[in-house]
Amino acid sequence: MRRGLLLFLLLTSFAVSAQRIVVPPYLQPGNTSSLSKEMKVVLWEVDSVAGNCKVEFVEGKSFEGATKITVSKITSQALTFGGRTSYLYRAPLTGLKLDADYTYRVSLGDQVITTATFRTRTKGNAVRFVAFGDMGAGTPQQAAISYQMHLQNPQFVLATGDIAYSYGLAREFKARFFPYYTTLEPSPDKGAPLMQSVPFYLFPGNHDLYGADLLKFPDGMALYYYSDGPMNAPVTEFTTEVKGPEDRIKAFKKASEGRFPKMNNFSFDVGNVHIAALDANSYVNPLDGALIEWLRRDIQSSKADWKVVTFHHPGFNSSKAHYDYQQMRLLSPVLEQLGVDLVINSHVHNYQRSRPLRFAPKLNEAGDRYVISPEGRVDGKFTLDEKFDGVNTTKADGIIYIVSGSGGAGLYDSPISNNPELWKHEPADNWVPFTVKLISDVHSFTLVDVIGKSLVLKQINLKGEVLDEIKMTK
Numbered sequence: 001m002r003r004g005l006l007l008f009l010l011l012t013s014f015a016v017s018a019q020r021i022v023v024p025p026y027l028q029p030g031n032t033s034s035l036s037k038e039m040k041v042v043l044w045e046v047d048s049v050a051g052n053c054k055v056e057f058v059e060g061k062s063f064e065g066a067t068k069i070t071v072s073k074i075t076s077q078a079l080t081f082g083g084r085t086s087y088l089y090r091a092p093l094t095g096l097k098l099d100a101d102y103t104y105r106v107s108l109g110d111q112v113i114t115t116a117t118f119r120t121r122t123k124g125n126a127v128r129f130v131a132f133g134d135m136g137a138g139t140p141q142q143a144a145i146s147y148q149m150h151l152q153n154p155q156f157v158l159a160t161g162d163i164a165y166s167y168g169l170a171r172e173f174k175a176r177f178f179p180y181y182t183t184l185e186p187s188p189d190k191g192a193p194l195m196q197s198v199p200f201y202l203f204p205g206n207h208d209l210y211g212a213d214l215l216k217f218p219d220g221m222a223l224y225y226y227s228d229g230p231m232n233a234p235v236t237e238f239t240t241e242v243k244g245p246e247d248r249i250k251a252f253k254k255a256s257e258g259r260f261p262k263m264n265n266f267s268f269d270v271g272n273v274h275i276a277a278l279d280a281n282s283y284v285n286p287l288d289g290a291l292i293e294w295l296r297r298d299i300q301s302s303k304a305d306w307k308v309v310t311f312h313h314p315g316f317n318s319s320k321a322h323y324d325y326q327q328m329r330l331l332s333p334v335l336e337q338l339g340v341d342l343v344i345n346s347h348v349h350n351y352q353r354s355r356p357l358r359f360a361p362k363l364n365e366a367g368d369r370y371v372i373s374p375e376g377r378v379d380g381k382f383t384l385d386e387k388f389d390g391v392n393t394t395k396a397d398g399i400i401y402i403v404s405g406s407g408g409a410g411l412y413d414s415p416i417s418n419n420p421e422l423w424k425h426e427p428a429d430n431w432v433p434f435t436v437k438l439i440s441d442v443h444s445f446t447l448v449d450v451i452g453k454s455l456v457l458k459q460i461n462l463k464g465e466v467l468d469e470i471k472m473t474k
């Protein structure tokens, strides 16, 4: 009996002292949209309550010689799944200047577990970011892509959905997403220390919402725990339904702190670029009145030269996979009116670039409503800019649509790579040759470089080779 008690005490003290970090500290953009306020949020997760964790930050690239050290106020949420509780910590770094370097460190007890330097958003004209989707599948290709993204030193990352396969569960985030972007050292076969210093803007694909039945998936909808980004758009009429036992739903709402479904649509500025991210899941009405009104005001009030819209499911896709899912085409006339330059999507696991295009969806007989087929097809009239080549002719007449869905998960339709004969679909009011590049036999990501009125877009593969490159000018 006494031996049993001793063993229990030993095990208990071991468990307390060996507090395990299950998600290492990483940076999020925080709930800030315009450049009038700048902040970041550091998050990390441990498997038991930390007695004394601490987050400090200083302006500059090091704590050495810093005259002012600010201590961040930490909050925590208990995440209990399957009888086990872990703790997700959140430390906002507020009152930051634009165009400045800051260094933060996270300590647990006497031990500093992470020190990282980041740069705040710029108000200047030079902006570099990467976009990629369909990544969190736990593959070697995903590690190689992470490593290559790290080499490009982006200011921020757009993670365009399907972030953790297959159901967006907390355990999937921990196994298939975070380990690839939070390694200690960069390496092509493991990943890179990206998220410690670069904010990832995370938004939902379809897979991230497959865990909305909390009875079946107690740790579902984990995106809403692990993200912390802008929440400046209205909540739309339709969203996915979170189901399950009442206490589970209550716990989800508490720990996700209002991010569901508020964070499904948002926008933000970085320097000369304005980005609006939209939910494109099957339940949405792309022409939701409140959302369109917000989008109009949001984009029209932006002084940025470059206007980018991003959502998960592409409207313009020449692959065989997901071809019929075209509901986001309904938004094209609005985006054209608002002067949007570039739309970045994923969902289809390959890379596609369209010609600059304008699209007028077909109206019903009464002429008062667009037509969408039961399969999701949207017919209409295409106007393609055939002159733009991104090299000699760089002013685009219309929007360029990018599919960048080859961030890590298995590729789609490999045999059609670089073979325009195999991209064709019918009839002509549903598909015309709007795709100029389609690469589906290698994983890749999108790099965008804006300098003033010039924008260069490159698609880079897992070896660092440039697969496609265009320049756009105003």
Ligand SMILES: [Fe+2]
Pocket (backbone or CB within 6 Å): 161, 162, 205, 206, 207, 312, 346, 347, 348
């Ligand atoms: Fe998807």
